[in-house]
Amino acid sequence: MQNNISKYQAMKNKLNLLPVILLTLLALSIMPSLYAQNNIQLRVVRGKIDTVLTRVHYVVGVATPGSVITINNLPVKQYSTGSFGAELNLDEGPNTITVKATSGGYEEVETFWVYFKKPLIVSKEDQMEFYPKPLIKTKKGAYLNYGAGADRLGGAKINFLAEGIKMELMDSVNNLYKVRLSEQNYAFIPKQFTERVPFGVKPPFSLTGSWSVSNIGKADRVRVSLENRQPYTIYRELDPNKLVIDIYGAHCNSNWITQYLDLKAIEYVHLRQTSSDIFSVIIKLRDNFSWGYSVDYVGNSLDITIRHTPDAITVPSRASLKGLIIGVDAGHGGVASGAVSPSGIKEKDLNLTMSYMLKEELEKRGAKVVMSRTEDVDVAMQDRLDIFKRAGIDLMLSIHCNAGGNPLKPMGTSTYYRHIEYRTLAETILKRLLELNLPNFGLIGNFNFSLNSPTEFPTVLVETLFMSSLPDEEQLSDEKFLKEMMVKVAKGLEDYVKDVKKSLK
Ligand SMILES: [Zn+2]
Known part of the structure; x- marks a missing residue:
């Protein structure tokens, strides 16, 4: 019974509320405009x-x-x-x-x-927590060697390095330092091109930043921004034609590569984290033949500049070498006599005579010639390179005579290249020289002659004949024969240019 009363009571209360609810609903429905004004919807x-x-x-x-x-x-x-x-x-x-x-x-x-939350600012001093091994820093002209080996021209070079690159010093071997490139890699560097870094500084590492790839006139340029100047090695592949630069102590953080569409030398660029601390820049080149490149730092950005095929090659012309600027290097000079033949002929004199002959032959074919020396003076290797770089030459031929071996046998002729992309040029010249029925001393690759080292332009060393061989000496003493050899060198270069033009079609 008690239960029933409560139920009734509750029902009654609900019924009392009903008019209030209805009234409220009514009030709301007749005031829509008032409600909308309050609807700010923030x-x-x-x-x-x-x-x-x-x-x-x-x-x-x-x-x-x-x-x-x-x-x-x-x-x-x-x-x-x-x-x-x-x-x-x-x-x-x-x-x-x-x-x-x-x-x-x-x-x-x-x-x-x-x-x-303010980020933790680490002061410069705190970042440079004490590093227990010494470091060196590269100076102008520095280069890396694979090993501590040496021949008369120095050990096998990897490549030149820009200045201001810090590396951990691991060991000292004669005139070389062994330096660490990455956790697993090391190389050697001549001490004269290094300076010591204050003790306790850590070796640099970098996150790679954005890239830009642009046409800067006579060359295309790839610019890779880094946080520090890291060491690098350069690797060349010919088929397909690629330039690969391994940057040590760099970690990929690049997600932005700006590529302009007017590139002439570069087909495309790509990247790869080759191992945990080696970052590779891969540059696919458009043409089969190469006209040189350089790698250098601008600030902390690594600039890779790749020269276009010279306009002179792409413009049709009746003269086979028209418009090309060719560097001709007469070996030795002044106090540096080079080899001396049994009868007392000096290599430096023959080199200069032949260089003038070559100049004439090249000019006949429309080329402009820049000589590293025009008289009997000694010019330092670096100065010769500077002369050619300033003149903006398209390629370089160095003229020498050889020495060594059997004095009683004709030893023959040979050409030399350092970088694989210039092998064909050395080959076409050698093939023409061999038309003179000279013994083939060889097409010599990876040769360490310092004027073959630059990558900025194609270079070939021509070792005409042997000063030390009696039959060779006899031919070298004949001016008419010297001239014939230089005609062959010029013809070899013509062949090369023809091949390049054919490849561009
Ligand atoms: Zn020589």
């Missing part, structure tokens, strides 16, 4: 983040167009779309952000909190 769409690591903080929101907006009591502009935004400078720790929108006497407020 929404914060950006900036509601628990924790941030940067002081500058953006808050972006949207509210009914025509509202008055403030963020932390400062008015902000509202666009016709209803969107608004502000840049805030956060305090360290918790920040209260209040966004207020007012319209037609109504307001809507949204409040949230953003915690600004």
Whole structure:
């Protein structure tokens, strides 16, 4: 019974409420305009983040167009779309952000909190935590060797290195330092091209940044930004024609490669993290023949510059070598006599005579010739290179005579290249020389002659005949024969240029 009474009571109460609910619904339905005015619809769409690591903080929101907006009591502009935004400078720790929108006497407020956590700034001194091994830094002219071996022209070179590159010093072998390129790789560097770094400094490492690949006139350039100057080695592949630069102590962080469409030497560029601390820049070249490249740092960016095929080659012309600028290097000179023949002929004199003959032959075919020496003077190797670089030569031929071996036998003729991409040039010249019925002393690759080292332009060394061989000496003493040999050298170069032109079709 008690139960029934309670049920009745409850029902009665509900019935009493009903008119109130109905009245409210009625009131709402007759006041739609009043309700719409309060509908500001404030929404914060950006900036509601628990924790941030940067002081500058953006808050972006949207509210009914025509509202008055403030963020932390400062008015902000509202666009016709209803969107608004502000840049805030956060305090360290918790920040209260209040966004207020007012319209037609109504307001809507949204409040949230953003915690600004200041990133830990490590001072330069703290970063350079003590490193227990000594470091060296490269100077101008530095290059890497594979090993500590040496011949009369020095050990086998890997490549030149830009200055200002720091590497861990591992050992000292005669006039070389053994240096660490990466965890697993080392090389050797002549001491004279290094300086010591204050003890305790760590070897550099870098995250790779953005790249740009552009046509800078007579060359295409790849620029890879790094955080420090890292050591690198350069590797060449011919089929397909590729240039690969391994950067040691670099970790891939590149996600942006800007490539312009007017490139002439480069077909495309690519990258590869070859091992955990070696980053490879892969450059696919367009043409089959190469006209030189250079690798150097500009700031901490590694610049790889690849020369275009000379315009002189691509423009049709009746003269076979027209427009080409050719460097002719007469070996030795002055106090440096080179080899001396049994009868007392000096190599330096023959080299100069033949160089003038070659100059004449090349000019006859339309080329412009730059000589590293024009008289009997000694010119340092670096100066010879500088002369050619300044003149912007397209390729270089160095003229020498050989020595050694059996004095009673004709020893013959030979050509030499250092970089594989210039093998064909050395080969075409040798083939023409052999038409003079000379013994073939050989097509010699990876040769360490210093004027074969530069990568900036193609180079070939021509060792005409042997000063030390009596039959060879007899031929070398005949000016008419010297001239014949130089005609063959010029013809070999013509053949080469023909091959290049054919490959471009
Ligand atoms: Zn010589």
